Amino acid sequence: GDSVTQMEGPVTLSEEAFLTINCTYTATGYPSLFWYVQYPGEGLQLLLKATKADDKGSNKGFEATYRKETTSFHLEKGSVQVSDSAVYFCALSGNDYKLSFGAGTTVTVRA
Amino acid sequence: GAGVSQTPSNKVTEKGKYVELRCDPISGHTALYWYRQSLGQGPEFLIYFQGTGAADDSGLPNDRFFAVRPEGSVSTLKIQRTERGDSAVYLCASSWTSGEHEQFFGPGTRLTVL
Numbered sequence: 001g002d003s004v005t006q007m008e009g010p011v012t013l014s015e016e017a018f019l020t021i022n023c024t025y026t027a028t029g030y031p032s033l034f035w036y037v038q039y040p041g042e043g044l045q046l047l048l049k050a051t052k053a054d055d056k057g058s059n060k061g062f063e064a065t066y067r068k069e070t071t072s073f074h075l076e077k078g079s080v081q082v083s084d085s086a087v088y089f090c091a092l093s094g095n096d097y098k099l100s101f102g103a104g105t106t107v108t109v110r111a
Numbered sequence: 112g113a114g115v116s117q118t119p120s121n122k123v124t125e126k127g128k129y130v131e132l133r134c135d136p137i138s139g140h141t142a143l144y145w146y147r148q149s150l151g152q153g154p155e156f157l158i159y160f161q162g163t164g165a166a167d168d169s170g171l172p173n174d175r176f177f178a179v180r181p182e183g184s185v186s187t188l189k190i191q192r193t194e195r196g197d198s199a200v201y202l203c204a205s206s207w208t209s210g211e212h213e214q215f216f217g218p219g220t221r222l223t224v225l
Binding site for chain 2: 044049096100103
């Protein structure tokens with residue numbers, strides 16, 4: 001079945017550091033790929049998405065590129081802020097409507 | 112407008128008891144999803160409604176779990192004879208329809224079975 005594997009955390013960074021969270025997937029067909037974020041005390045929010053190979057999703061300075069050849073969708077941000085501290089989830093949606101999530105990566109940014 | 116809301120935010124119950132968890136989706140959203148998130152894990156799919164009918168309940172772990180959406184809006188997840196292993200955060204999401212449409216998540220109900 002469909003599955004997502006993402007980098008284990010926790011990840012602790014200083015402000016303005018570069019962030020990357022690795023995500024790889026296993027799926028039949030051509031899934032859509034997502035990054036969701038959960039800020040402390042809040043619900044899951046969609047951060048960005050890509051629906052086909054080589055698409056780049058971007059939002060709030062974060063980017064991820066759908067790489068079919070490596071079945072990856074790594075999340076990157078060039079300069080993190082304290083407000084980026086959150087749990088990040090990689091997810092996919094196959095030919096149906098279900099989202100399959102990775103285990104989540106906790107990111108803490110220190111001032 | 113208002114997002115997805117879930118009540119209660121926290122529920123503590125004893126093993127063997129019956130619980131109901133409520134989800135109010137965003138107005139006009141026809142698709143509704145339930146997920147379960149155990150500690151340190153990502154959410155796992157439970158059931159999906161399109162309108163009033165359960166289009167896919169393949170993620171429900173066993174027959175103690177049941178969900179309804181009688182008028183195509185509010186949904187209730189029902190758990191009978193709760194077990195300690197049912198302790199988790201239960202998330203509800205809604206979208207305009209299924210497929211490519213973004214799923215908007217509620218804040219979740221944290222269920223603790225003692």
